[in-house]
Amino acid sequence: MKITFLGSGGGRFSAISQRRMTGGFRIDNLGGKNYHIDPGPGALIRTYQFGFDPRNLSGVIVSHSHTDHYNDAEILIEAMTKGMTRRSGTIVGSESVLEGYEKWGPCISSYHKTKSDKIVLKPDVVNKLDNVMIKGTRTSHGDPTGIGFQIDYNGFKVSYTSDTGYFEGLAEDHKGADILIASVLRPGNKSINGHMCSRNFIDLINEVQPKVAVMTHLGLKMISSNPVTEAKKISKRTGVKTIAAFDGLSFNVNYNNPKRFRLISLKDVQSSIHSTSHTLYESERKNSYQLAFKHQEFDELSMIRKNNY
Numbered sequence: 528m529k530i531t532f533l534g535s536g537g538g539r540f541s542a543i544s545q546r547r548m549t550g551g552f553r554i555d556n557l558g559g560k561n562y563h564i565d566p567g568p569g570a571l572i573r574t575y576q577f578g579f580d581p582r583n584l585s586g587v588i589v590s591h592s593h594t595d596h597y598n599d600a601e602i603l604i605e606a607m608t609k610g611m612t613r614r615s616g617t618i619v620g621s622e623s624v625l626e627g628y629e630k631w632g633p634c635i636s637s638y639h640k641t642k643s644d645k646i647v648l649k650p651d652v653v654n655k656l657d658n659v660m661i662k663g664t665r666t667s668h669g670d671p672t673g674i675g676f677q678i679d680y681n682g683f684k685v686s687y688t689s690d691t692g693y694f695e696g697l698a699e700d701h702k703g704a705d706i707l708i709a710s711v712l713r714p715g716n717k718s719i720n721g722h723m724c725s726r727n728f729i730d731l732i733n734e735v736q737p738k739v740a741v742m743t744h745l746g747l748k749m750i751s752s753n754p755v756t757e758a759k760k761i762s763k764r765t766g767v768k769t770i771a772a773f774d775g776l777s778f779n780v781n782y783n784n785p786k787r788f789r790l791i792s793l794k795d796v797q798s799s800i801h802s803t804s805h806t807l808y809e810s811e812r813k814n815s816y817q818l819a820f821k822h823q824e825f826d827e828l829s830m831i832r833k834n835n836y
Contacts, residue, residue, distance in 0.1 A: 528680075528780040529555045530706075530741075531793065533566075533573035535754075535772040537690070537744025538712055538722075542568055542595040546750055548774040549595050552708070552743065553579060558658030558680055560585035563603055564687065570599035571606070577775055578796040581606035585616050585657055588648075590689035591666070591673030592623040592632035600624075601639045608642040617644040617656060622672040631670045648674045650700070664700035666691035668721040677701060683782050686737070690744065692720060693727035698734030705785050707737035710744035714752040722746075725757050732765040738785035740765070743772035 536547025550573035551565035561584050563570065574581045584607040589597045600618075607616040618640060623631035625640070625647050646654050648663040649672075655661075656678075664675035668690045675689040677700070686704035690712075691697065701707060711728045718724035723731070725742075732740050740761070745754050754771035762769040768786055770776075775793035 528557050528685075528782075529553075529777060530685075530708075530780065531555065531577065531579070531777040532743060532772045532774065533570060533577060533579075535743050535745055535774055535776070536750070537567075537595055537710055538746040539595065541746050541750070544747070545569070546747065547745055548573055550574065550599070551596070552772075554678075554685070555579075557678070560657045560659075562586045562588055564588045565590055565596040565689070566599040566603050567595040568598040571602050573774075574603075576795050577777075577793040582609065586619060587616070588619040588676070589621070589624045589634065590675060590687075591621050591668065591670040592628075592634045593670060593690070596690070597624060597634040600635060604635070604639045604643060611639070611642050614642050617646060619646045619648055619654075619656065619661065619676075621670065621674045622647055622649065623670050628670075628672045631672070648676060650674060664688070665694075665696065667694045667697075668692065675700070677704060683780075686735075688723070688731075690722060692718065693723050693730060698731055701731070701735050701737075704735055704737045706739045706741065706780065707732065707735055708741045708743060711742040711757075712744060712746040712749060714749050714754075714757050717748060725761060729761055729764050732761065732767050732769070737767060739788075740767050740769040741772055742769065745772070 532552045533550030534548030536549045542549045549567035550570035551567055553563050555561045563584055581603050587600055587603050589600050605611055622628050624634045627633035650663045650665040653660050653662045660679040662677045666673040666675055675687050677684055677686040684704045685706045686701040688709040690710045709728055712722035713724040716726045758769045758771035777791040777793050778788045781787045
């Protein structure tokens with residue numbers, strides 16, 4: 528299993544300024560399947576930038592109906608379903624994301640829900656997702672139906688808090704996590720309603736006792752305060768290896784010993800399928816048609832012409 532952060536920024540102002548990318552993160556080769564979690568603004572571009580292919584997704588998971596978490600979900604669903612031409616994958620989301628709740632959502636259109644299976648994730652409810660079990664976890668956030676989750680793959684557990692303030696019972700929801708990924712918006716004791724700060728994360732880690740903790744969804748104050756320094760403080764206070772996510776962070780998970788891994792900093796790649804690249808070799812340009820044919824990607828005009836002849 529590989530975990531890759533296509534963005535480590537979070538919150539509306541971090542998303543607007545793009546001081547940190549906001550593409551969410553991917554979990555690849557989890558029981559042979561690939562998932563994109565909380566694909567915020569830029570998720571599609573960051574997917575290609577760091578050398579991934581959105582067409583090999585098995586699922587798109589969206590925790591709640593805030594733009595920095597769902598913005599690119601529909602285009603990733605289109606990639607997963609080969610341009611909405613094949614039934615493929617699973618869309619996992621909160622009630623607000625998939626069905627709408629009061630003033631929140633829905634964030635996925637009825638059209639985009641037609642070609643994939645759907646799971647409305649609710650707290651304390653366990654669902655089967657391909658080869659894993661996924662349990663919804665509670666949040667205290669602006670979206671009343673927002674969820675985190677805990678994935679269980681043959682007893683190995685990965686937890687994600689999503690956006691939430693710290694509350695009594697949060698640790699119980701993530702009990703047993705081998706890897707704990709949390710949205711930590713602010714440094715020190717400077718928490719705001721609906722979000723955790725470093726102090727809250729220390730409390731959560733001490734209660735959950737994961738093997739590895741990762742802080743992501745970093746706000747502007749956290750970014751300005753140096754997240755790496757905050758992570759070192761948290762590690763010292765908890766005794767748990769704590770990582771501050773950065774854009775392009777990737778690591779392979781060792782199931783037997785999660786503490787043993789090597790952090791990889793992914794760089795921008797020159798990919799023949801990355802249409803925003805301006806430095807493609809001429810041979811790669813010539814291959815564009817072959818790539819489209821291979822993936823059966825034809826625009827409407829080509830399809831019309833084909834049908835007319």
